[in-house]
Amino acid sequence: MPRNPHPSFPGRGKGFDSCAAERLGEAQHPTNDGVNRYNCVVYGATKMLSNARIGLYLAPVWFAAAAMVASCGGDTEPLDDTGSPDDASTPLLFVSDRDGADDIYSVDVGAGVVVRLTNDPGHDVEPAWAPNGDRIACRSDRDGDWEIYLMDPDGGSVERVTDDPARDTSPAWSPDGSLIAFVSDRDGNPDVYVVDIASREVRRITHHASTDESPSWSPDGLQLAFASERDGGHGVYRMDADGGNPVWLTDEANPSIQPAWSPNGGRIAFTSMRDDNADIYVMDADGGAVQRLTDDPATDWEPTWAPDGRRIAFRSERGGDWDIYTVDVVSGVVTQVTTDPARDANPAWAP
Ligand SMILES: [Ca+2]
Ligand SMILES: [Ca+2]
Numbered sequence: 001m002p003r004n005p006h007p008s009f010p011g012r013g014k015g016f017d018s019c020a021a022e023r024l025g026e027a028q029h030p031t032n033d034g035v036n037r038y039n040c041v042v043y044g045a046t047k048m049l050s051n052a053r054i055g056l057y058l059a060p061v062w063f064a065a066a067a068m069v070a071s072c073g074g075d076t077e078p079l080d081d082t083g084s085p086d087d088a089s090t091p092l093l094f095v096s097d098r099d100g101a102d103d104i105y106s107v108d109v110g111a112g113v114v115v116r117l118t119n120d121p122g123h124d125v126e127p128a129w130a131p132n133g134d135r136i137a138c139r140s141d142r143d144g145d146w147e148i149y150l151m152d153p154d155g156g157s158v159e160r161v162t163d164d165p166a167r168d169t170s171p172a173w174s175p176d177g178s179l180i181a182f183v184s185d186r187d188g189n190p191d192v193y194v195v196d197i198a199s200r201e202v203r204r205i206t207h208h209a210s211t212d213e214s215p216s217w218s219p220d221g222l223q224l225a226f227a228s229e230r231d232g233g234h235g236v237y238r239m240d241a242d243g244g245n246p247v248w249l250t251d252e253a254n255p256s257i258q259p260a261w262s263p264n265g266g267r268i269a270f271t272s273m274r275d276d277n278a279d280i281y282v283m284d285a286d287g288g289a290v291q292r293l294t295d296d297p298a299t300d301w302e303p304t305w306a307p308d309g310r311r312i313a314f315r316s317e318r319g320g321d322w323d324i325y326t327v328d329v330v331s332g333v334v335t336q337v338t339t340d341p342a343r344d345a346n347p348a349w350a351p
């Protein structure tokens with residue numbers, strides 16, 4: 001009997017691990033030649049619109065959304081209700097191969113303006129905004145193997161944070177901006193680690209023979225959500241920031257991955273295929289009150305919260321190719337953000 005009785009995640013018959021590889025572009029692209037290439041540049045002359053201008057642009061949309069929510073009778077309260085029109089103008093990072101190898105781009109969700117941030121023959125993926133918005137973390141194989149990097153919001157001043165021959169992936173900022181949690185197989189199998197950005201000291205957080213991945217900090221910095229196969233299936237867990245007291249939050253019979261802790265700390269978004277195909281769900285941070293947010297036969301995954309907690313961006317193949325979409329957690333309205341025929345992936349909303 002196979003140890004894992006659960007169905008595979010989608011990907012044309014492949015299991016989740018190979019899907020993850022596809023997501024990260026490894027299946028299609030060889031690694032580069034290991035030459036240092038710190039030549040990230042801003043691509044194109046288009047500048048992001050100012051927050052104020054986009055706030056004006058979006059104001060009618062937000063009034064309409066507020067009216068729609070009010071007319072729904074209040075069945076579902078906003079999960080985080082601190083939103084304002086300006087929140088809608090914050091840029092969303094994503095990865096695309098529209099110009100060749102995977103690079104990191106920024107799109108304004110309201111105006112749809114796309115700016116290229118990295119331009120390197122290696123693959124730059126999994127962007128993550130620093131909590132104060134001053135830096136972006138990502139992972140790249142530009143130096144020959146997967147490492148965690150930092151860059152400015154315009155793609156400049158790239159610096160490598162990790163330096164280990166193993167695969168270092170999935171950077172996630174601590175709320176105070178001093179640490180980055182990441183996943184590495186440097187000790188034999190994927191585990192969660194934390195690197196101190198100032199000292200570059202690396203600490204191992206999980207110590208389990210199975211795959212531990214996808215760390216996401218609670219807003220108070222005291223806990224991390226993560227995904228693991230330690231109990232036989234793909235499940236979402238939470239643990240103390242030092243790795244103690246891991247708690248399994250999701251149902252064993254239904255694979256769940258990619259947790260993302262909400263901005264107010266009360267909920268965790270995740271991907272699950274409990275209803276036959278990968279969709280976006282949210283649950284209370286203790287695992288209760290599971291709510292399905294997307295319902296489409298295509299694969300929907302990689303949830304990331306808007307800073308106001310009202311929307312979740314995700315990646316979907318529902319339009320025939322991978323694009324970035326958002327779903328309003330109150331109304332369930334789905335909006336397409338990117339439209340390029342290339343593979344757009346790894347959305348990360350600005351703080
Ligand atoms: Ca590495
Ligand atoms: Ca492990």
Ligand SMILES: [Ca+2]
Binds near residue numbers: 278296
């Ligand atoms: Ca789906």
Ligand SMILES: [Ca+2]
Binds near residue numbers: 324341344
């Ligand atoms: Ca696309």
